[in-house]
Amino acid sequence: MAREPEKTVCQNRKARHEYFILETYEAGLVLKGTEVKSLRAGKANLKDSFARIQNGELWLENMHVSPYEQGNRFNHEPKRPRKLLMHKSEIMRLWGKTREKGLALIPLRVYFKDGRAKVELALAKGKKLYDKRDDIAKREAEREIARAARGKA
Incomplete structure (x- = not known):
């Protein structure tokens, strides 16, 4: 039987802008029943969330999963x-x-892989303001080059 592709539920788009990503890891996510249903509906937000290690266990803090609408x-x-x-x-x-x-x-990001909820964690270092400006300038330069190449072709 063919494996089903990963279904991404939500992404932390700001993370790549705010941090240098050094390494990435995959972790399973312990959820309650209504949380799984909300995630499958795509009702989650990773803004301002982070992971913390307490007593040898890994915890995800500040991740917002909306209450399930049909939940009691x-x-x-x-x-x-x-x-x-x-x-x-x-x-x-x-x-x-x-x-x-x-x-x-x-x-x-949070995604489903083989029916199980997973989180892609990154070991990250915060960017300074000038690093963010450099990234924006590089992106703009690449866009200009792409536009010029399209115009000539």
């Missing part, structure tokens, strides 16, 4: 901390790296 009183809390699943050795390696100054764990 057992619906979930939208911004509750959600546990992430990774191997203990990976968590310890990340813990060591996040102790360095300026490094953080930022979720890049």
Whole structure:
């Protein structure tokens, strides 16, 4: 049977603008029933979310998953901390790296892979304002080159 493709639920578009992405990791996401249904409907937001390591466990903070519309009183809390699943050795390696100054764990996207909710985490370093300006200038220059090439062809 053919594997179904990954279905992206939401992306953190600002992350690549705000941070230098050093490494990416895949982690499983522990969810409640109504959260899964909301995610499948695409009702999630990664803005201002981050991952934290507490007591040897990885937690995703500030991720907003809208309450399920057909849910009853057992619906979930939208911004509750959600546990992430990774191997203990990976968590310890990340813990060591996040102790360095300026490094953080930022979720890049949430997606379904083989029916399971996953988060793409990035080990990231914050950009300064001048770095952001440099990126914008490079992007504009590339656009100008592409426009010029299209005009000649």
